[in-house]
Amino acid sequence: MERGWRTPLLLVVLALAAVGCAAPGTSPSPAGSRLVYGLTLAPSGIDPHIDVSSELGIPLSSVYDTLVYRSEEGEFLPMLAESWDVSEDGTVYTFRLRRGIRFHDGTDFDAAAVKRTLDRVADPNTGSRKAVVLLGPYEGCRVLDQYTLAVYLREPFAPLLDSFSQVYLAPASPAALDRWGDEYQFHQVGTGPYMMRDYAPNDHLTLVRNPAYVPPPGIFRHEGLPEAGEVEFRFLVEPAIRLLALEAGDADVVGEIPPQDAARIETSEDLYLVPTRIPGLPLVGFLNTTAFPTDDLDVRRALVLGADRTQLVRTVFGDYSPVAVGPLSHNHTHYSSAVEALYPEADVQQAAALLEEAGWTMADDGLRYRDGQPLQLQAYVMTWGLVPEVAELLQAQWRALGVDLVLNEVTFTAALAAVAENRHNLIFWSEPGTDGDLLRSFFHTESIGVRNWSRVSSPELDALLDQARAEGDPQRRAELYGRAQTLIMEEALILPIRDYVNLNGVRRCVSDLRFDSRGWFPVLHDLRLSGSCR
Secondary structure (H helix, E strand, O other): OOHHHHHHHHHHHHHHHHHOOOOOOOOOOOOOOEEEEEEOOOOOOOOOOOOOOOOOHHHHOOOOOOOEEEOOOOOEEEOOEEEEEEOOOOOEEEEEEOOOOEOOOOOEOOHHHHHHHHHHHHOHHHOOOOHHHHOOOEEEEEEEEOOEEEEEEOOOOOOHHHHHOOHHHOOOOHHHHHHHHHHHHHOOOOOOOEEEEEEEOOOEEEEEEOOOOOOOOOOOOOOOOOOOOEEEEEEOOOHHHHHHHHHOOOOOEEOOOOHHHHHHHOOOOOEEEEEEEOOEEEEEEEEOOOOOOOOOHHHHHHHHHOOOHHHHHHHHHOOOOOEOOOOOOOOOOOOOHHHHHOOOOOOHHHHHHHHHHOOOEEOOOOOEEEOOEEOEEEEEEOOOOOHHHHHHHHHHHHHOOOOEEEEEEOOHHHHHHHHHOOOOOEEEEEEEOOOHHHHHHHHOHHHOOOOOOOOOOOHHHHHHHHHHHHOOOHHHHHHHHHHHHHHHHHOOOEEEEEOOEEEEEEEOOEEOOOEOOOOOOEOOOOOEEOOOOO
């Protein structure tokens, strides 16, 4: 079975060897050059059309090319689509595709292949968790000719180009989809610079260079084929072993290095640090607007004012993370600086005054009471990303204000159960994303019961998010998202904590490591190896 798709590749390799030359534009690459890349999460599945993990994109963003490419500056560039246009009413996107592109199995890339992928994502039987959401109000698509495809929407959906720049909607080989069915995640076939060789869950995933790859113009910094002939991804789930793996030479690149280990890397002669800022929802604490006592706006504002966020971030994350100021990170395309003036720094006196006005008075035991009831909050704390450390420090800060923060350390499933039963006052989360539509999934009334963990239902906020989603003018969209961010902070729906920064440890035999506009996915095509790392 497996031989079927590898045969065309073998023929390509033999053909290149026979003529004694590399593919057009190829620069010489050291034979056997091999990179080992540490992954920090072992997802339950890695089919990009089905699964949701950011971790799957680290290897697979090099297996697949996407229709459009989002540059680090946020510009959309042609990748598998040569060009596109959008109808005046914003409901029809017409893509004209590159010709002469082949999937790794040797089959042609064309409009029918894109349609096959989108049909698969939209099919409820596929069970897509993220890709189908990225399609928004998708109605269907139609092949206009072999290299032209029209995508139809029920209503305008401005984030669609951002969606098509993500690996979750990347075109896959129809032949491979048909052949492997439910086992496709183990045999993924795209058009990218690397081909998937094998995948053993919880152990490793290996990519090999695609010798027939034709890079799209203007995307990569280096011409020709990628330098690393093979990239093995290993799962280094335990934070404590990541630095050890680098120091021992068992891995060449490892992400999500703990801050205390990052400081050690900065003094190393063999390693260096690549901090990468992740755009999206920062690490925030959602304040529940429908559970006592955080259903009182004065209480929520007091909690935000009473938290010394700079101390939280510096103590837990060192100097590696900016202090967050709102629901979008500073480096997000739709970030609004207007939120910076709302809670510029901690103000315990003002926080105490707000609580007094709300009827919460300080008692001899150092806690505040109203009508004999203590000012007590229930926080549900998941164990990822140093969130427990943040919660413990916040507990101490709010205790000085007279607030009793009860910490319930739980799994993700238990946290969702607490949210479903409206037992939480505070829950922490962070989410990567490059379009402002991210806000809709957390603050729109329709998201209550899903991810609207503040449980806010605001007609004004809903209208802003709906208008921004449908607005085709980029400047007007930015204005709408700016007003939405201000409203979110005026209503104290979240406690912003830190902009997420992924600390990557790298051995010095690796150079030119950079990441795409989302910050998580390395551009393997561009990295260089000094000789070979191994």
